[in-house]
Amino acid sequence: MPKHIPLFSLLVIFGLLSVQTPASGQALLPYTLQLDSEKLEQQGLNLVQDAVQLVRFQQYELALPKAELAIQLAPDIYQTWFILGTLYVQNQELDKGIAALKKARSLAPDEAVILFNLGSAHLKKEDYQAAVTDLSAGLKLQSEVPEALFALFDLGNAYYMLKDFDKAVSAYDKAVAKEKDFWPAINNIGLVKYEQGDVTGAIDKWQAAIAVDQEAAEPKLAVAVALYGQGELEKAISMGEAAILLDSRYADLEFLKENLWGERLISATQKFLENPKIQDALAKSQQTPITVEVAPE
Incomplete structure (x- = not known):
C-alpha cells in the first residue's frame, strides 16, 4: 500500500472545530466592531466545517477555496490554518501546505496533530530529517491518541529513508504494539x-x-x-x-x-x-x- 498514510483524521478535524469561537481581544475598539470580528471568525469556522464536509466526500477541489476564504475571515484561529495546510498537502502543494501548518503551530504549539501533519508533509517532500523532528516532537506531546499510530509509521519511514534502520524498526514495532x-x-x-x-x-x-x-x-x-x-x-x-x-x-x-x-x-x-x-x-x-x-x- 502507499506509504503515505492520509494526512488527517476527520474525527480529529471535527474535534478541532468543536471549540468555542475565541473572543476578540479586549480592545479599546467600539463594541460594534468587536461583534463584527466575532461574526467574521464564526463565519470562518463555518466555512472550515463546510470544507471538512466536502473532504468527507473527497471533494478536495471544492474544499480548498472555502478553506482559503476561511483564513481571510479568521486568521487568528489555528484550526483554519490547519485545515488549509492539510488540504494544500493533499493537493501536492507542499510548500504552501508546510507554511500554513507552521502558522497553525505558531498559534497552537501544543497540538500534536499539527506536528504529525507537518512531519507527513516533510516526508512527502523528502525532507526526512525535518519529518523526524516534527513527528518526534508530536509524539512527545501526545503518544496515546489514535493518530500516533500513523505518526509512528511515518517516523519509521523517515528513519528508513535516512538508512537509520534500527530506529526505523523501533518505530514500526511501536506502531504494531499499538495495533497488532x-x-x-x-x-x-x-x-x-x-x-x-x-x-x-x-x-x-x-x-x-x-x-x-x-x-x-x-x-x-x-x-x-x-x-x-x-x-x-x-x-x-x-x-x-x-x-x-x-x-x-x-x-x-x-x-x-x-x-x-x-x-x-x-x-x-x-x-x-x-x-x-x-x-x-x-x-x-x-x-x-x-x-x-x-x-x-
Missing part, C-alpha cells in the same frame, strides 16, 4: 530486514503481514521475489501471479520505489518480473474486458 493488525508496519520491517541481508527474517515478516490481510498484494509479491531468489521457482511464480492479479501496480518498479522498496529488493524484483510466466500474468491483469452489445432483433 497494522500490517503496513509489519511489512516495512520486512523491507528493512531484506536490505540488511536477513532474507529469512524478511520473509517471516511479510508472511505475518499476509496473515493479517490475505488481499495485501505488496507482501505477497515481496515473498515471491525472495523465494525466487532462493530457487523456489514454482511457489514464487504462483505467489507472484496472485499478487499481480490483486494489484498490477506492484509490477511497476517506480511504484515500488515510491513504496520504499530498497535497492536490493528492487534489483531482485526486476529479475523476477522478467520471468515469462510473470509477464503473462501481468498481461492478463492489464486486459480490459470487452463488452459486446447485441442489437435487438
Whole structure:
C-alpha cells in the first residue's frame, strides 16, 4: 500500500472545530466592531466545517477555496490554518501546505496533530530529517491518541529513508504494539530486514503481514521475489501471479520505489518480473474486458 498514510483524521478535524469561537481581544475598539470580528471568525469556522464536509466526500477541489476564504475571515484561529495546510498537502502543494501548518503551530504549539501533519508533509517532500523532528516532537506531546499510530509509521519511514534502520524498526514495532493488525508496519520491517541481508527474517515478516490481510498484494509479491531468489521457482511464480492479479501496480518498479522498496529488493524484483510466466500474468491483469452489445432483433 502507499506509504503515505492520509494526512488527517476527520474525527480529529471535527474535534478541532468543536471549540468555542475565541473572543476578540479586549480592545479599546467600539463594541460594534468587536461583534463584527466575532461574526467574521464564526463565519470562518463555518466555512472550515463546510470544507471538512466536502473532504468527507473527497471533494478536495471544492474544499480548498472555502478553506482559503476561511483564513481571510479568521486568521487568528489555528484550526483554519490547519485545515488549509492539510488540504494544500493533499493537493501536492507542499510548500504552501508546510507554511500554513507552521502558522497553525505558531498559534497552537501544543497540538500534536499539527506536528504529525507537518512531519507527513516533510516526508512527502523528502525532507526526512525535518519529518523526524516534527513527528518526534508530536509524539512527545501526545503518544496515546489514535493518530500516533500513523505518526509512528511515518517516523519509521523517515528513519528508513535516512538508512537509520534500527530506529526505523523501533518505530514500526511501536506502531504494531499499538495495533497488532497494522500490517503496513509489519511489512516495512520486512523491507528493512531484506536490505540488511536477513532474507529469512524478511520473509517471516511479510508472511505475518499476509496473515493479517490475505488481499495485501505488496507482501505477497515481496515473498515471491525472495523465494525466487532462493530457487523456489514454482511457489514464487504462483505467489507472484496472485499478487499481480490483486494489484498490477506492484509490477511497476517506480511504484515500488515510491513504496520504499530498497535497492536490493528492487534489483531482485526486476529479475523476477522478467520471468515469462510473470509477464503473462501481468498481461492478463492489464486486459480490459470487452463488452459486446447485441442489437435487438
